[in-house]
Amino acid sequence: MARNIEDKIVFALSPSDVGPILTLGIPTAAWEYMKDGKTHTFDLTSIGVPIKLMLFGAESHDAAVKTLQQAAAQQGIPMLDERRTDFSIKGKDEQ
Numbered sequence: 125m126a127r128n129i130e131d132k133i134v135f136a137l138s139p140s141d142v143g144p145i146l147t148l149g150i151p152t153a154a155w156e157y158m159k160d161g162k163t164h165t166f167d168l169t170s171i172g173v174p175i176k177l178m179l180f181g182a183e184s185h186d187a188a189v190k191t192l193q194q195a196a197a198q199q200g201i202p203m204l205d206e207r208r209t210d211f212s213i214k215g216k217d218e219q
Contacts, residue, residue: 131151132154133148162180
């Protein structure tokens with residue numbers, strides 16, 4: 125089923141000295157589509173980047189974490205809780 129272009133997330137890949145940076149743009153319609161748990165997926169392996177990405181919506185931070193914990197438990201995969209770690213991109217003077 126073809127989706128309306130406004131329902132789609134856009135992305136860009138930019139080279140950097142530590143590897144590619146993936147930038148996502150999420151239009152309002154795409155955000156609304158995800159808010160009740162639906163997903164958007166990207167398989168960037170098709171363009172030579174070894175990343176598959178899945179985004180989903182949840183009512184709250186806790187609900188999103190619970191979804192991840194349940195999926196990991198069902199597959200028997202241990203999950204490391206890094207919610208308090210800052211994974212934001214740092215400038216050269218912040219590294």
